[in-house]
Amino acid sequence: MSDIRDEMLRTLDRIVEANLTIAEREKADGNGPSAKLWAALTEQGMTALGETDSEIPFADAMALVARSGYHAVPVPLAETIMARRLLSRADIALPEGSITLAARAGGQANLVGVAYGGTAAHVVVADGDSLHLLQVTNAVVHNAYNQAGEPRDTIDLGKAKTIDRKPLAHATDVLIAEGALLRSVQLAGALSRTLEHCLTWVNDRVQFGKPIARFQAIQHAMAIMASEAAAARAAADMAVEASEKQADWFAVAVAKSRAGEAAGKTAAAAHAAFGAMGFTREHPLHYSTRRLWAWRDDFGSEVIWQSKIGQHMAAKGGENLWATLTEMN
Amino acid sequence: MPEFKFEPVTMPPEAATLRAEVRAFCAAERAAGTFTPALGSMVEANPSFSEKMGARGWLGMTWPKQYGGHERTALERYVVVEEMLAAGAPCLAHWIADRQSGPQILRHGSERAKRTIIPEIAAGRCYFAIGMSEPDTGSDLASVRTRAHKTDAGWKITGRKIWTSYAHKAHYLIALVRTSGTADQRHQGLTQFIVDLKSPGITIRPIYNLYGGHDFNEVTFDDVFVTDDMIVAGEGRGWEMVTSELAFERSGPDRFMSSYPLLVEAFNAAGKTPSDAAAADLGRLVANLATLRRMSGSIAGMLQAGLNPATEAALVKDLGTAFEQEIPEVARRILPSEPRAALPDDRYTALLHKSQLECVSYSLRGGTREILRGMIARGLGLR
Structure with a gap:
């Protein structure tokens, strides 16, 4: 791990520790981003990462995104980093503040389910072969929230103000792949946190006269969970490595498929291990597991990406599968 | 928290x-008809194929040249192994010797x-x-009862x-044997011997597997003499x-590529434009x-x-073994599946049937699923 990355991750840990109390999490949940956390991140320069000529390498920015997934931060940090990457690639001047991103896939008038769309200063929208930078202050027609209480808003494109637009080849596909990459990386972080919650719990919780960690059934459930987390992380790392310049769709498809599968299995196993305590609002487990369920659906669920991989390979023919896999690295 | 990381590897x-x-x-x-793709390294043996690989320098790749090796990297060996598995090439004959026994003897064996043996x-x-x-x-491997007694020579x-795979055709067997103490002393008093399978006192009896194949054996030792330097x-x-x-035995591509030829055939059988459901099933396996x-x-x-x-x-x-075992399950689901016998040209059904029967063993050999999960749990600090 590079020194700069290590330092950045430790800084994020400190910011979260200082600003993201349970009360602050609850205030943001099903409401809006934590302004306090966002201000602290901005002060440390973390909301100004992502542009292609940044001195912070893409892999380091994605390590920060993974850590933000681990911390389940209720702010559009990941979206802002990725939006800046897209804007700088299309040669659009980078605005200040939070930016989110959305794809206009079928020429629709409204963008539905835009992450933090109601509060972000700007939205990057991909439409066919062009990239748009919009201001949407007066264009938010509906505020909604996903399972994790994160804003997923509806924006009326007719009411949005265009700040700039530039051509970007296959912008819609590129943005969806970049978004899926983002969520895969965040999922890897959230899986790690979920496992950590579980290990703490099974070591502390005493039943039948011993910590439940001593029971083989629990040990095996934790082993499976650790394997799923490791696989998701390996797949996400592989996608980040392949996507330094631009999202590599196949590597991203693998990552979103694998991380999405791990998310469902892990959330279920975590709640099984926790019993009723994990079903309470009081225990912080749900900040991670609700995000596992939400993020696995964003920018294409694992089933959609698996299907894309399957169709791609079917068209190429089984005999070409191996060459495709070995070309990945 | 203990975390398992799988960093990228840079191939030479x-x-x-x-x-x-x-x-x-x-x-x-x-x-040339030397082989038709079979299910993994551990099903088909073909000694002349093994000799061809040896002639090309693809066995003992990492070993010193003075012992007939080629002093290449473990990563190059990895490439050869996974290519063989992807091709479904018949590697059973040399598999254990090249993967496990050879490296063990090189590191810890006597000069003789x-x-x-190594060349x-x-x-x-x-x-x-x-x-x-x-x-x-x-x-519970530490409970072995086979014993060796010291003699003058x-x-x-x-x-x-x-369950000694391939003993009926192999030249040697590395046996884990108790040389002192009792089974209660567990990990103490155990010794590994290299045993020439042609030695007097050895009886090898086949144990046929569930589909009638002969891979397993029972090997009986009756006062079998072994020299100190073995x-x-x-x-x-x-x-x-x-x-x-174990790290050598367990992490290789042979632990997830065994059913690979069936995955290839499943794609071919599903056609160029499968349903989205079938594509998702197959795509998940690829991911x-x-x-x-x-x-x-x-x-x-x-x-x-x-x-x-x-x-x-x-x-x-x-x-990996869970993945290998899923392939036949998916393969039977993506096509209209009716009971049918494999016709001579129906490679897909033949592979599917063989795979279904064979894959039972994948999570048994080389450490059962339960043993492995116990090890992972220990790595997590739970035991």
Whole structure:
């Protein structure tokens, strides 16, 4: 791990520790981003990462995104980093503040389910072969929230103000792949946190006269969970490595498929291990597991990406599968 | 929190050329009718194919040249192994010798063992079996009862080993044997011996598997004489030897590529434009395979760097064998499945049936799923 990355991750840990109390999490949940956390991140320069000529390498920015997934931060940090990457690639001047991103896939008038769309200063929208930078202050027609209480808003494109637009080849596909990459990386972080919650719990919780960690059934459930987390992380790392310049769709498809599968299995196993305590609002487990369920659906669920991989390979023919896999690295 | 990381591995520059060579070789051998793609390394043996691999320098690749090796990297060996598996090439004959027994003897064997055995393995002419399990000793390996008694000239072994794959055709077997103490003393007093399977006193009896195939054997030792210099590492170091083999035994592509030829056929059988549901089923397998390749390659890198990633290897084997076992389940689901016998030209059904029956063993051999999960749990600090 590079020194700069290590330092950045430790800084994020400190910011979260200082600003993201349970009360602050609850205030943001099903409401809006934590302004306090966002201000602290901005002060440390973390909301100004992502542009292609940044001195912070893409892999380091994605390590920060993974850590933000681990911390389940209720702010559009990941979206802002990725939006800046897209804007700088299309040669659009980078605005200040939070930016989110959305794809206009079928020429629709409204963008539905835009992450933090109601509060972000700007939205990057991909439409066919062009990239748009919009201001949407007066264009938010509906505020909604996903399972994790994160804003997923509806924006009326007719009411949005265009700040700039530039051509970007296959912008819609590129943005969806970049978004899926983002969520895969965040999922890897959230899986790690979920496992950590579980290990703490099974070591502390005493039943039948011993910590439940001593029971083989629990040990095996934790082993499976650790394997799923490791696989998701390996797949996400592989996608980040392949996507330094631009999202590599196949590597991203693998990552979103694998991380999405791990998310469902892990959330279920975590709640099984926790019993009723994990079903309470009081225990912080749900900040991670609700995000596992939400993020696995964003920018294409694992089933959609698996299907894309399957169709791609079917068209190429089984005999070409191996060459495709070995070309990945 | 303990976390298992699978860093990217940088392949040496020679790997790309090597990969192309191996791929072309397998294609040519297949075209010449030497083999039709079978389920993995551990099903089909073909000694003349093994000798061809030896002649090309693809066995004993990492071993010193003075013992017939080729002093290449573990990562280049990894490339050869995975290409063979992807091609479904018949590698059973040399598999254990090249993967496990050879490296063990090179590191811990006597000079005579190294000089007489290692060059023969590298040439593809010498094959090994592993004698660990016994009738009353499966996962609880430390409870072995086969014993060796010291004599003036060496040792005499008496006892029984079971589930010894390929013993009926192998030249040697490495046996885990008790040389002192009792089974209660567990990991103490165990020793590994290299046993020539033609020695007087050895009886090999086939144990047929559920589809009638002959891979397993029962090997009986009746006062079988072994010289001192056929001990691996030293008297009493058997347990240490067994555990140090495991990272090599468990993390390789043979732990997730066994059913690969069926996956290829499943794509072909599904056609160019499968339903989205079938495509998702198959695509999920591809995503899992790509991830396993990354993890396994990463472990090859750790081994190359001299590390002993035993827990990571257990984790990859557990995920890998589950993946191999899922392939026939998916393959039968994506096509209209009706009971039918495999017709001579119906490769798909033939592979599917064979795979379904064969894959039962994948999560048993080389450490059961339950043992592996116990190891991972230990790595997590839970035991």
